[in-house]
Amino acid sequence: MMTTACLKDVLLDSAREVFETMVFMALAESGENSPAMGETALLGSITFKGNLKGCLAICCDVACARTIAANMLGMDASAELGEADICDAIGELANMVMGTVKSRIQNELGPIEVSIPSVVRGRELKNSMGEGASMVTVMADIEGQYTAEFSLLYRSGPSERHG
Amino acid sequence: MGKSLMIVDDSATMRKIIMRTVRMSGLEFDRTEEAGSGVEALEKLKIGPIDVILCDINMPEMNGTEMVKQARQLPTCAGTKIVMVSTESAQDLINQVLTDGANGYITKPFTPEQFREKLTPLLN
Numbered sequence: 001m002m003t004t005a006c007l008k009d010v011l012l013d014s015a016r017e018v019f020e021t022m023v024f025m026a027l028a029e030s031g032e033n034s035p036a037m038g039e040t041a042l043l044g045s046i047t048f049k050g051n052l053k054g055c056l057a058i059c060c061d062v063a064c065a066r067t068i069a070a071n072m073l074g075m076d077a078s079a080e081l082g083e084a085d086i087c088d089a090i091g092e093l094a095n096m097v098m099g100t101v102k103s104r105i106q107n108e109l110g111p112i113e114v115s116i117p118s119v120v121r122g123r124e125l126k127n128s129m130g131e132g133a134s135m136v137t138v139m140a141d142i143e144g145q146y147t148a149e150f151s152l153l154y155r156s157g158p159s160e161r162h163g
Numbered sequence: 164m165g166k167s168l169m170i171v172d173d174s175a176t177m178r179k180i181i182m183r184t185v186r187m188s189g190l191e192f193d194r195t196e197e198a199g200s201g202v203e204a205l206e207k208l209k210i211g212p213i214d215v216i217l218c219d220i221n222m223p224e225m226n227g228t229e230m231v232k233q234a235r236q237l238p239t240c241a242g243t244k245i246v247m248v249s250t251e252s253a254q255d256l257i258n259q260v261l262t263d264g265a266n267g268y269i270t271k272p273f274t275p276e277q278f279r280e281k282l283t284p285l286l287n
Binding site: 069 | 249
């Protein structure tokens, strides 16, 4: 069974790989306990099921999301980006981080099915799976400019629980 | 004669990223098209042939594996090279989609070098 510490390493390494390859920004673990959010934040989530089931999420403020989207699209940070473009980029980011996490854990945990990503905008956004769920959180510093929270909310599926 | 490319992905952002990565890879296409779903891609393929398709797997309405199966039934798609571009990395799935008619597979996140490496042999 994968430990929480192991999943945290997988989550951080996966986020780092995606940022280096697709966002062209350096990402490192931050010492902060919570991201310095502006008034509103974006939460990109993607659910998964298998011997581990749950939800991977990325939460950051709008300025951070705008910069991430601009970098992914190869545009200047000051470029006009619509809300739909920014949300789409954050959803794809969640999708790619989840895909990278999945590729690193499925040898041990077996096949994992992943949903289509979704993105919401609001304040104090959090995913929940009720009691008994575990959560791994990585607070990440992006280029020394922004903070984003990556989280993996999960519980064991049938074969891990009984097997 | 110039080559044509179609990018099939439900995310407009990802379609733009893929297009940019193709350009960064140094590969050149005279004509490029986009489709936001497998259904839209099949409609476009019925109109005329495309040389290369880069296709996502996890899409609503019709996923990429189903699109490949149906595309291979079309006379206009006989010579089309189809490369899947997906976060899915399970070897069983990759083998299945190659059996169903795809010519290659690129996992997200990707680099321009990976595009060049996978697509160049298919273009010659």
